[in-house]
Amino acid sequence: MGPLFWRLCVINGAVFTIGTLALAFSPATVSSPVLLREILVLGAGLAIILITNALLLRRSLAPLTTLTALMHRVDLHTHDRAVDRGNGDLTYLIDSFNTMLERLETERSSASAHALAAQENERQRIARELHDEIGQSLTVALLGLKRVADRAPAELSEELQLVRDTVRGSLDEVRQVARRLRPGVLEDLGLHSALTALAADVAPAVDVTRRIEALPPLTPEVELVIYRIAQESLTNVVRHSKASSVRLSLRPDGPDLVLKITDDGIGGARAEGAGMRGMQERALLIGARLTVTSAQGTEVTLTIPGVIG
CATH class of the missing domain: 3.30.565.10 (Histidine kinase-like ATPase, C-terminal domain)
Incomplete structure (x- = not known):
């Protein structure tokens, strides 16, 4: 059993023991049938016992309210932690919750690092393929179009020029995408x-x-x-x-x-x-x-x- 269980047992036992002793050694008596004055005295005593018990339990369980609120708002992007206000009853629970948050943050950070590293590697692979394969293919196509244009009749030169401009524009876009995917300038300059x-x-x-x-x-x-x-x-x-x-x-x-x-x-x-x-x-x-x-x-x-x- 945890310390909170025993504290609650002690609180309830103490409250009811004190209430019993107070009734036992008080001059109050209970008649049969019970008189109205005696009902009022018993009711007041019961009310005092219940209120005292409630106040003591509320103080002992107060950290649970704080812990519950933290559970609702916690975000692994932040570093919120539950704070032990000196009660001591829930220290183990609070420490365990904070340890869990730290472990989750560490695991999330590690997983994010692996995912982003994999993403960067994939970016570099795609950039290389764009530059080395698609870029070279477009370059070959552009050179081929130039040779065709040099031998083509004059009436086709304008259309061939439009095609060459389109291919050249596509080549520029491919190179730009490759630069965005793999920031070579960051590594070089x-x-x-x-x-x-x-x-x-x-x-x-x-x-x-x-x-x-x-x-x-x-x-x-x-x-x-x-x-x-x-x-x-x-x-x-x-x-x-x-x-x-x-x-x-x-x-x-x-x-x-x-x-x-x-x-x-x-x-x-x-x-x-x-x-x-x-x-x-x-x-x-x-x-x-x-x-x-x-x-x-x-x-x-x-x-x-x-x-x-």
Whole structure:
């Protein structure tokens, strides 16, 4: 039996023992038939016993109310924990619940890391196939069309030129998709250049203002998370926000590093969307905090703690 069981037994036993002793040594008597005055005395005594018992039990069981409320609101994206208020009766239960939350958070983080690593590997595989296979096939087709155009009659030259332009446009799109899937510029030139390239990609659709300050060396995992969250945010701006301008900043804030993307669009970003969930998962992998505010325009803020020495 747990300590709570024995405490409840002691509380109830003590209350009823004290009540019995109080009645036994009091001058009160019970007649037969019972008089009205005696009924009032017995009723008052019973009321005192029940109220005392209820108050003591309420104090002992109060942590259960806190624990139940935490169970309803708990989210593995946060780090809420049940707090022992010094009662001591439910310490074991509270400790077990907190241990369970920590284990679930660890398992979720590990599973997310494996899933995102697999996703990055799949992105790289698809990017290679697009570049090496489809891209080369389109290049061969473009060269073949050029040779045909050189020997074709004049009346077909315009149509062949249209076909060549279409193939060339498809080749450019394939290369652009491959770059988005596998950020080679991030590996080759670093985070600053990669973010600049992202801003240039969306510049035809929306005016981008950049503020990227000098940064200390970052781990590849942190750089990739920053890049992917910036990429997803800018993509959402172009596709959904109807914004005319967006500000992208990456700068130190004390010991923290803060990425912020703010647009002047219509707002209304959904926190439960697949893109937002993906960004939250990525932020958790490096212990960062992602917040999204979306009223008039949308602001995405990624705060990475303790990376500035």
